[in-house]
Each structure stands twice: as structure tokens, then as C-alpha cells.
Amino acid sequence: MRHTLSVMVENEPGVLSRVAGLFSGRGFNIESLNVAPTLEKGVSLMTIVAEGDEAIIEQIVKQLRKLVPVITVKDLTEVQSVERETVLLKLNAEDSKRAEILRVTDIFRCKIVDVSCDELTVECTGDRGKIKAIVNLLGRFGIKEIARTGNVAMKRSMQMD
């Protein structure tokens, strides 16, 4: 099963490598890893998406907690959470395709962030399903380049039954 882990770490040199090394050293696979500073000085938030059965995820969580610079680890899969990813897509966009591309991107509330004679660069933000759908839909026009941030996630304030 896919798990999203929210990991608060001390923002110090080598911390990313410690976390990534933990995964590689034990043969765990990371699907995506996103890291950036938080409001608290010296603290960064990592969002890690990893796949594995319950025993593997339990080990990953415990091993992460064991790292000295790790402050907290939360498995967001156990709670209701908001997950978002941003993707940049550079598309083939000759004149004949352009209107259709714009229609699709409009439906998905994407932004056009760069234009040239035969290319369009589209920015899209959404959950995993939306990203998958837009990549599929725009794929038929020909994606020349793709850049994804990986998931960022946060627990929802209200946990509904």
C-alpha cells in the first residue's frame, strides 16, 4: 500500500542524505520526496511517499524516528489529509492542436506559464488522481518534458467519520 509520511527534521547539512540513505540502505523504495523549510526556524518538512506492506512501513517510520535530526514522523495515510502535487508539462502545440489543449487545461484549471510558436508549458496542481488524468489527457498531444514536485501533504483540520 502507498503511504504518505510527513517528517519534520532539523534543517542541518546531510539530513536529506541521512533520510534517503536510510531508504536505500534497507532496500525500501521512495516514490517521491519533497523537502522545504517550515515557519519554524531551523526546521524543514519532508513529505515522503513510499510503498510497502504494513510491516515495511512500520519499520520505515521507526527507523526514521531513530535518526537523530528527525523531530516527528506522521503517517498521513492513517488520517484524512490534503495531498497536492504540482507538475510542469511542456507540450507540442502547433496551431491545429492549440485550441484543444487550452480547452483541456481550462477544464483542469491549469495555467499556461510559457508559450512559443510550437510549444506550451502548462502548470497543473492537484491530487494524485488529477495529475494522473491531466498527464494522460495531454499525453496524446505529445509531452516533450515533464517536471513533478512529488506530493506535499497536510492533515485536514476536521477529521470526518
Add this chain to the structure above:
Amino acid sequence: MELTGAQILLKCLEKEGVDVVFGFPGGAVIDIYDEIPNFSVEHILVRHEQGAIHAADGYARATGDTGVCLVTSGPGATNTVTGIATAYLDSIPVVIFTGQVPRPLIGNDAFQEVDIVGITRPCTKHNYLVQDVCDLARIVKQAFYIARSGRPGPVLVDLPKDVLNQKCRFDYPEKVSMRSYNPNVKPHVGQVRKVAGLIRKAERPLIYSGGGVVSSKSHEELRWLAQELRIPVTSTLMGLGAYPGDDEELWLGMLGMHGTYSANMAIHNCDLLLAAGARFDDRVTGKISEFAPHATIVHIDVDPTSIQKNVSVHVPLVADCKEALGALQKEMQALRDEMDWERKHEQWLAQIQEWRRMHPLTYLDDEEKIKPQYVVEKIDEITKGEAIICTEVGQNQMWAAQFCTVKEPNMFLTSGGLGTMGYGFPAALGAQRAFPDKLVIDIAGDGSIQMNIQEMMTAVCNKLPVKIVILNNGYLGMVRQWQELFYEKNYCATCMDAQPDFVKLAEAYGAAGFRVTRKQDVQSVLEEAFALDKPVIVDVRVEQEENVYPMVPAGASLTEMLLV
């Protein structure tokens, strides 16, 4: 007053109560060496950095305190990696100081530069690259705190040369405050009660004790639980000594691959397994699906990652062993009046004695040939279990574990987790430095001893009268045993019959050397060697193709033992 980084480091060591550092100098740490004579910390010069880290580790294991090692950058640092991994896998508190090239040169492939922080990340508990002299005192304080607390382990501090020359006001922090590192040492009260309830109900309880009991100094609590509640005890290699090896009723000896018949049968038949400070290593469990199949398993460990890692545990108890066993002792004391412990486990203990009678730990002795087990028995007899026994790795290690009566913790030093050949002798030097008046013996194989034999010079120079007893069978014996049993005697690359003359080698270093080729001389030569106040090598020519039994083949169930 401002001090240089080098002075600050040594001042920190004084504050931490470090009296000895095992090390080897080099360009990157020359500033520290320049200051050593001005401080109270003694420096022991080894002949190879691997010797330094193992000696620091041996010092730590023998004293229960933290060992310290100091080496230079590049090759000096990389030479310690095996020793760091050894300490890491056995959870030994060691602080390693490595030199580093000046900060402006870091990352430039400078002379003797290596990313030792990167290299040792997976085999240290934590490590640091000091970027500013003003952080040095705090980092050293944290390094010692991290190494000693929670599940102990090695911590490395990398010191760029220019940081050692920088100046800063010396201010040693009183306390360590780290928001991200707070090991949980207190047990959960509810869980302790649950365990007490399980002990109360158990008909066939068994304690499986590990190195965590030794490192947390909880042997008294363990002994109380076993002796008062009449629960038999088995232990891992790392746990030897936590329970007295001369208790013929409750002590079962080591379990696992080379464990005793009675210990392995007890594991298979117990209804409650109380694991304390042990991690269910594959050398202990054998085939996991058939490990302790009838037991409710309780696991006490300070490291939550050890729990549920290898076997499914029914009651986890995350806590320091001393805290957990102490709390359990209190709970059981409260229940004591309600129970008749004395008679409760009578049948179980009788069954265990029966297993012991059926297959005692033994070997087929010989009138003429010297059996290695016989030599270990003689060492045990002469020393009366009062010597610190160090081992190398392989058959010598297993025979030592089986036939030495280890009565107290911190008296049996061996590389359990990593299985590091070449560990025993330098570790013995560390132990001897810690206890100058004790007899320290390294039980070695002819293969292992050649891995760090250069430290004989360290022993002689520093008047560390360690006794090395080589069980010389002319083979890398443990691998040869596997080749014999599972590879149709294809003794590829395990024959070591081309050997140095160990007696002359000892003499060349200024130590004493003895050779024993006749069984009748074993005892007298050992006695003579142990009485000498200098380092000694005793080269005992033992039976070449002797095997370690019992043996559970890798991947088999603990009940599928090959016996003598």
C-alpha cells in the same frame, strides 16, 4: 580566555572524564597532538587505526563507559570504518574523532581528503562535520550524550584542520538539549503489568537475555527475576555474563546456531519467552516460522526498531532494560505472596535438566591430539572465570562462548553482530588498559590473529600484558566447517598452513612466545604464560578438522541440531 579548537577538544575530553584516547597521528590532527602533552588525557599510540577503534571499543565494553579514538583524515579515517561498524552492530558507545582537510579544501579532492561523514552515515548512530569552532564544545557534548544514551552506539566527529586552529571562548554546556533526540527509557506501566500477569500464568517461562542487559547494567534485576521466580535463562553471544554461567540449574547457556541443546529445546517448548535487550538475530532464531512456536513473546528493548523487526511479538515493551526489568521486579514482588514459585515450574525445570543430561555441551576428547575445546576448558579452569576473555571470530569465538564460564557482565568481549576477524586482540588491549591488574586473554584463531597482529607492538610499548592463546588448526576453521558439512569438503581458500612462526613473531616484538604440541603440556604452559607480566602468544596446535557442535544449519529450525 579564548582557546584553539584543538585545546577546546582536549578540554571537552577532560570534562567528559576521558582518561585515555587510542589513536594514530597525521597531518590533519597534528594540532591536537601538539596539545596532548598539556592535558590530562593519556594517548595510546596504536600501529593501525583499526587497532585504535577496536581498542576504544574493548575499553568501552570492559568498563561500560565510552571509548574514544582519534585518527587523521583520509586513510586514517577509512581505516576505522570496520571498527565503527563493529561497535554499531553491537551497540557500543564509542566517540571517534577524525581529522579533515581545511574547510576551503573540502570537496576538492584534496590530499588525504575523504567524506568520512558520508561514508560512516549508515554505520554510526550519528555523526558531525564541525563547521565552526564555536560549535565544537556543544557537538562534543552531544556526541558523548548520543553515544551513551538510549541504544548506545558510535558517534563520529569530523574536525577540519582549520577549525582546530580557530579560536573561541571555551564554554562547555552543562546539559544537552536536543528537540529531535529524546530516547524513551521508561516502560509503559500498563505493559509492565501485562507482562507480570503473563509471568504469573506461565507454566514454562524462559528468559532470553541479550547485550542490552549488559549495556544497561541490569544484570542484578535479571538475576532477581530468574532466581526468585525460578525462570531458566538463555542468552545471546552478546549477553554472556549478565547471568552467572556457573548456575547449573537455571543457566542454559547460549541459544541459536551454536547454542546448547537444552537452550534450543527450551525455546521450542516454552509458553512464555521474555526477551530482554536482544534483537532476534538470524543466528539466534534459525527458521523464523518455527521459532518459539508455542510461546507468548514479550520483547523489552530500548530501540523500537528492534521490536517486530524479525519475529512477531505479542507484548512489546519499549524501555531501557534496567528500567523495565526493575519495574517488572517490583510488580512481581507485589504478587509474590499469592504464588508458590518454588513448585510452579518444577516440571519445566526437570524437563530442562533432562535435556541437559541427554545432550550436554561436550566434545569427543582425545588421548593424544589437543582438542580446541580442551584448551578453552583449561583456560577456564586456570582463570576460574575471573579473567576478561576476548575473542576473535570463528570457531575460536564459539568454543570460547561455549566453554568459558562467564560469571559477570563486561567480562566476555566479542564481535557479535559484525563478526569482525581481528577484533579480539586490540579490544583486549583496551580492556587491559582499563583494568591493568586483571588477566586479559584473547582466544584466537590462526587466521583472525593475523588480521591485527601488528598491535603486539602497542601491547609491548604500553606494558599491556595481554595473553593471546591461538587455537591453531591451520584453517579458517568456521568456513572450513561449512565447506565440510555443506560443500562436499571443497576446502577452497581456507587452508592456512603457510604461517609465520608465532613464537618468533612474539619474540620479535619483545613479547614472549610458547608453542604447545602435546596435550600434557597445555595446562603447564598456559599457567606459565598467564603468570608472566608481559604480552604473550601461546600457539597451541590443535586438532585440525574439529567442528563446533551443536550446530543448527542456516535456515533450519532450532530443534534441527547437528550434535557431537
